[in-house]
Amino acid sequence: MDRRFLTSFITLPGTARKAIKLYQEVFSDTELVSMDLYKDSPYGADGTVINAQLRIKDTLIMLMDMSEEHAAEASWMISLFVDCQSEPEFDEIFNGLSKNGIVIMGPEPIMALRKVAWVTDAVGVTWQLVWA
Structure with a gap:
């Protein structure tokens, strides 16, 4: 296990593999570090x-499936923040995350920021994208 003091941990209602695939498609330089699956367990369906653990650039996120009756409701109270280095990078990430998702805000300029967007992706995870 890659140990860090603080890591985002995303609990999903059986859609973790879908999320991993989506993030591998959307973000360049993404690596699936590890994946353990339920097998013969009362806590999760086999497979x-x-x-x-998924590393997106230099950030590690962890994902886990829970049965739908035990999974938390999605909320945009907490979001993952992405600091884009260029407009093409911003546009590519925004287009990938917003496909089959929900655009909460933007993309638009906000104060000194050139582009900002808030989007909930197809698996219910909310992201803030910024190109300063």
């Missing part, structure tokens, strides 16, 4: 994700 669903008990723990996965």
Whole structure:
């Protein structure tokens, strides 16, 4: 396990593999570090994700499946923040995350920021994208 003080941990209702695939498609330089699946467990359906680690650029996120009746409701109270280095990078990430998702805001300029967007992706994870 790649140990860090603080890592985002995303709990999903059986859609962790879908999220991993989406993030591998959307973000360049993405690596699936590890993935453990449930097998013969009372806690999850066989083949669903008990723990996965995905590194997006230099950031590690962890994902886990829970049965739909135990999974938390999606909320944009907490979001993942992406600091884009260029407009093409911003546009590519925005287009990938907003496909089959929900655009909450933007993309638009806000104060000194050239482009800002808030989007909930197809698996229910909310992202803030900024190109300063």
